[in-house]
Amino acid sequence: MEQLVRLVGIARLAAEGNVLDTKRRVQYRTLPTRKWLNRCNSQRVPFHWSLNPYRGCEYGCKYCYARFTHEFMERREADSFETEIYAKDWDAAGFRAELRAVKPGHIIGIGTATDPYQPAERKFARTREALEALQAVAGTSIFITTKSNLVPRDIDLLTRLARANEVGVTITVTTMDRELARLIEPFAPRPDLRMEAAAELARAGVPVGVIANPVLPLITDSEENLECVARAAKAAGAWQFGANVVFLMPSVQRVFFPFLAERFPQHLSRYEANFREGAYLRGSYPGRIRELADTIRKRVGICGRDMEQISPPPIPQAQMILF
Ligand code: SF4
Numbered sequence: 001m002e003q004l005v006r007l008v009g010i011a012r013l014a015a016e017g018n019v020l021d022t023k024r025r026v027q028y029r030t031l032p033t034r035k036w037l038n039r040c041n042s043q044r045v046p047f048h049w050s051l052n053p054y055r056g057c058e059y060g061c062k063y064c065y066a067r068f069t070h071e072f073m074e075r076r077e078a079d080s081f082e083t084e085i086y087a088k089d090w091d092a093a094g095f096r097a098e099l100r101a102v103k104p105g106h107i108i109g110i111g112t113a114t115d116p117y118q119p120a121e122r123k124f125a126r127t128r129e130a131l132e133a134l135q136a137v138a139g140t141s142i143f144i145t146t147k148s149n150l151v152p153r154d155i156d157l158l159t160r161l162a163r164a165n166e167v168g169v170t171i172t173v174t175t176m177d178r179e180l181a182r183l184i185e186p187f188a189p190r191p192d193l194r195m196e197a198a199a200e201l202a203r204a205g206v207p208v209g210v211i212a213n214p215v216l217p218l219i220t221d222s223e224e225n226l227e228c229v230a231r232a233a234k235a236a237g238a239w240q241f242g243a244n245v246v247f248l249m250p251s252v253q254r255v256f257f258p259f260l261a262e263r264f265p266q267h268l269s270r271y272e273a274n275f276r277e278g279a280y281l282r283g284s285y286p287g288r289i290r291e292l293a294d295t296i297r298k299r300v301g302i303c304g305r306d307m308e309q310i311s312p313p314p315i316p317q318a319q320m321i322l323f
Pocket of ligand 1: 057058059060061063064065066113114115147188
């Protein structure tokens with residue numbers, strides 16, 4: 001109780017939430033929520049609105065950039081992002097009222113911070129509730145990003161939504177190598193299962209893309225690895241393939257660098273040197289990866305993304321690139 005008095009804002013709301021369910025590694029909690037839709041005014045994101053039904057993600061990808069969002073809630077233990085999952089309280093009437101601000105031509109990104117089809121979705125169906133309510137909009141573009149093979153569950157809603165809106169699903173697959181995927185994305189569905197989900201969506205007529213984001217220097221950035229993902233995407237019926245380089249904010253470095261020290265100690269010093277000045281890699285490396293992705297797309301016969309998902313902000317001086 002003494003702690004509740006000191007906490008403010010989202011941290012206080014998180015502390016006041018109730019336990020929904022507990023399993024061996026994860027506790028699910030409610031999160032009182034005033035707004036489900038967040039207006040995006042930044043030029044760096046290609047959306048007008050973002051929608052994230054959950055805070056935290058139990059897939060536990062070592063490079064996950066959303067880890068900092070738990071710090072807003074004063075949940076600072078290294079693994080709390082993946083073991084304390086918050087399902088936002090669903091309020092259908094409130095959400096429909098928010099939708100009045102969404103205009104034709106607007107782009108809504110679902111899953112821009114945390115995975116909307118992570119295991120919590122099987123239990124609490126917040127994403128499905130939101131898709132049901134979104135049937136009220138028309139003339140918008142609705143794009144979902146996920147690493148889950150649960151998304152085909154909602155093919156019925158996605159195809160209904162697509163009658164009046166542009167709808168697309170992007171599935172993230174960094175590598176087709178199961179062992180490597182298990183290391184870097186320990187609790188996410190296997191890459192082949194994600195590709196099967198892509199194929200199911202494509203067969204149902206839902207436009208699906210695959211992105212190999214984030215490309216991890218020295219770990220997933222080989223031509224062989226990226227081309228393998230692109231070929232699997234093409235075979236699944238995906239129409240787009242993209243690959244963008246990782247960025248590592250300090251909150252992520254605190255998880256990713258110890259992971260490197262344990263699993264890829266030979267790469268640790270190069271990562272530390274390259275990310276010493278900030279979260280984003282600059283210089284020739286990101287361009288080389290963009291060119292490589294382009295070469296692979298032409299070879300495989302698949303389209304690219306016409307928007308960069310994340311682009312770095314300007315910085316006063318270039319950072320030295322060693323990769
Ligand atoms: S699936 Fe996405 S949100 Fe979840 S841990 Fe991995 S990178 Fe983060």
